[in-house]
Amino acid sequence: xxxxxxxxxxxxxxxxxxxxxxxxxxxxxxxxxxxxxxxxxxxxxxxxxxxxxxxxxxxxxxxxxxxxxxxxxxxxxxxxxxxxxxxxxxxxxxxxxxxxxxxxxxxxxxxxx
Amino acid sequence: xxxxxxxxxxxxxxxxxxxxxxxxxxxxxxxxxxxxxxxxxxxxxxxxxxxxxxxxxxxxxxxxxxxxxxxxxxxxxxxxxxxxxxxxxxxxxxxxxxxxxxxxxxxxx
Numbered sequence: 001x002x003x004x005x006x007x008x009x010x011x012x013x014x015x016x017x018x019x020x021x022x023x024x025x026x027x028x029x030x031x032x033x034x035x036x037x038x039x040x041x042x043x044x045x046x047x048x049x050x051x052x053x054x055x056x057x058x059x060x061x062x063x064x065x066x067x068x069x070x071x072x073x074x075x076x077x078x079x080x081x082x083x084x085x086x087x088x089x090x091x092x093x094x095x096x097x098x099x100x101x102x103x104x105x106x107x108x109x110x111x112x113x
Numbered sequence: 114x115x116x117x118x119x120x121x122x123x124x125x126x127x128x129x130x131x132x133x134x135x136x137x138x139x140x141x142x143x144x145x146x147x148x149x150x151x152x153x154x155x156x157x158x159x160x161x162x163x164x165x166x167x168x169x170x171x172x173x174x175x176x177x178x179x180x181x182x183x184x185x186x187x188x189x190x191x192x193x194x195x196x197x198x199x200x201x202x203x204x205x206x207x208x209x210x211x212x213x214x215x216x217x218x219x220x221x222x
Contacts, residue, residue, distance in 0.1 A: 004156070033209065042117075042200055042212030043157070056209060090156050101147055101159030102210070109154075 004105035006091050012111045013081050021076040025093030026103045032074040035090040043090055049074050050096050081112045115140045117203050119213035126220050129190050134216045136201030137183040146184050147210060148177050149200040157200055191220045
């Protein structure tokens with residue numbers, strides 16, 4: 001049973017560029033959440049998608065946007081990249097409103113130069 | 114403001130030397146306290162969910178406990194393969210988790 005799949009695994013972008021990260025949730029899960037993890041820090045919640053809608057958002061600017069597709073997969077888009085956006089971006093899937101551990105993917109390591 | 118604080122930041126243990134990791138939280142209306150293990154370059158791996166004070170859960174050499182203000186992850190007779198960063202997270206609701214900065218555990222043979 002495949003877990004959460006993220007692509008690409010690594011990415012290098014230049015300041016000001018735009019990036020799209022992709023996530024396929026664990027089979028059967030209908031909710032996708034995105035987290036940003038800076039080096040040496042814990043993950044920080046960006047937003048969550050369910051039924052193709054953003055359900056809740058953390059303290060991230062509008063440069064961060066997302067999308068969920070009918071097959072529950074999701075994309076995270078970041079516009080006008082800043083050096084401070086360099087981080088590990090984690091996708092986590094779950095069942096909607098079921099309290100329990102997320103299943104995380106291995107993440108996309110984004111480096112902005 | 115909801116917050117999760119973990120201590121110590123780093124812990125070095127000899128193989129077989131038991132210890133505990135601490136997670137203190139101030140999360141309004143906590144609905145779940147989560148422990149994850151994270152290996153370098155990987156995503157967090159779910160370990161435990163605790164829902165109410167007094168609850169305990171065990172998995173191999175790990176045991177998690179919860180009080181009204183903090184949670185502990187006890188590691189009994191650790192092995193080198195237990196080396197990882199252990200993350201604690203509080204969930205005020207099901208939509209998002211508030212993570213601590215983690216405890217980096219190194220176990221030496």
